[in-house]
Amino acid sequence: MLGAIDIGGTKIAVGVVSDGGELLDSQNWATDPSAAFDEEIERIAGALNGICSSRGIRLEAVGAAVTGPVNPTTGILGVNAFLPNWSGQALTPALQHQLGVPAYADNDAVAAAVGEAAWGAGRGTTSFVYLTISTGIGCGVVLNGQVLRGAGDAHGESGHQVIDLDPCAPLCFCGARGCWEVLASGTAMTRRWREQYPHSPWTVKEICAAARQGDPAALSAVAEEGRLLGVGIANLVTHFVPQVIALGGGVMESFDLFLPQMEAQVRAQCGLVPWQRTRIERAHFRYHAALVGAAALCRGLW
Ligand SMILES: [Zn+2]
Numbered sequence: 001m002l003g004a005i006d007i008g009g010t011k012i013a014v015g016v017v018s019d020g021g022e023l024l025d026s027q028n029w030a031t032d033p034s035a036a037f038d039e040e041i042e043r044i045a046g047a048l049n050g051i052c053s054s055r056g057i058r059l060e061a062v063g064a065a066v067t068g069p070v071n072p073t074t075g076i077l078g079v080n081a082f083l084p085n086w087s088g089q090a091l092t093p094a095l096q097h098q099l100g101v102p103a104y105a106d107n108d109a110v111a112a113a114v115g116e117a118a119w120g121a122g123r124g125t126t127s128f129v130y131l132t133i134s135t136g137i138g139c140g141v142v143l144n145g146q147v148l149r150g151a152g153d154a155h156g157e158s159g160h161q162v163i164d165l166d167p168c169a170p171l172c173f174c175g176a177r178g179c180w181e182v183l184a185s186g187t188a189m190t191r192r193w194r195e196q197y198p199h200s201p202w203t204v205k206e207i208c209a210a211a212r213q214g215d216p217a218a219l220s221a222v223a224e225e226g227r228l229l230g231v232g233i234a235n236l237v238t239h240f241v242p243q244v245i246a247l248g249g250g251v252m253e254s255f256d257l258f259l260p261q262m263e264a265q266v267r268a269q270c271g272l273v274p275w276q277r278t279r280i281e282r283a284h285f286r287y288h289a290a291l292v293g294a295a296a297l298c299r300g301l302w
Helices: 038-054 091-099 108-119 180-184 185-196 204-212 216-240 250-269 288-301
Strands: 002-005 011-017 023-030 059-065 102-106 127-133 138-144 244-246 278-284
Touching: 002 023, 002 038, 002 108, 002 288, 011 038, 011 288, 023 038, 038 091, 059 091, 059 108, 059 127, 059 288, 091 102, 102 108, 108 127, 108 138, 108 244, 108 288, 127 216, 127 250, 127 288, 138 180, 138 216, 180 185, 180 216, 185 204, 185 216, 185 250, 204 216, 204 250, 216 244, 216 250, 216 278, 244 250, 250 278, 250 288
Parallel strands: 002 059, 059 102, 127 244, 244 278
Antiparallel strands: 002 011, 011 023, 127 138
C-alpha cells in the first residue's frame, strides 16, 4: 500500500492507493495559504495515519504531488505562489520523519502524468503526454517509462508556451503575454465569456451545460476554447508525436464538447508529423489524477 498526498492551490488531499493504482480511501481539506509548514505536515501525517489505522493498512512508502516547483531528488520546495511560507522547505525529509517510510515528491502535473502512465490512459505506451486543464494548464511528458526532465531535474512548463505574439495579448502571471495558459485555461474561458456577457457570469460548467442545450453563444465559446486548446496540443504533437495525449482537470469534465475543435487544430497544424498516430483521450483518474500520481511516484521508475 502506498500513501498519497496532493498539495494543491485550493485543497490538500491525502489517500491510500493499492500497488495496482486503486484509490482505496481519501480525505481533503481547503488549503490555507497562511498555514505554517510544520503544522500542515503534522496534519497531513495525522490524516494519513488515521486512514491507515481505521483500515488496518501499513504503508510501504508515501508520495507527494505539489503545485509549483519541487526538486524530485532533494524534496526541497521551490517558490510557490499558493503557499508562500513553504518556499525552501524540505518536504520529503519532513514526511519521512513524520511517517517513518521513504518519501517522494514531484510537481503535481508530473505526478499525474506518472500515475496515468503507470495505471491509466498512458498504460502500455512508450510516449505519453498528460495535460491538466483547470484554473491553469499543467503538463507532464513520459517517454520510455521515464519522466522527461530538464537541467537540474526541472520540469518544463508547456502551459506557458506563447501562442499569441500580439503586443495586446493578455499578460500571464509568469511574465509573458499570450501564453497558452492565459488564453486557454478554464480561467481564460470564463474571462472571455464574462467580457462578452457581463450580465451572465457563468462558470465553465454552466457554459458547457448551455452548449449541450444548443445555446448558440455557449456553443461558440466552447468552439473557441477547443480551438485554443488545440493550438497548444498540436504544438505538443509536433514536438513529440506521442502515442497518447491524456487530458485531465476540471475543464475536461466536458472533454467530448472540445474534442472536435482540438482534433481539427491538430489536422490543420501538424503537417510534417504522423499526427494520426496520436490519440487524444480523457485522463483515466479525472479529479484524482494528482493524488493517484503521487502514489505512483513511489514506484521509483521515474
Ligand atoms: Zn504564462
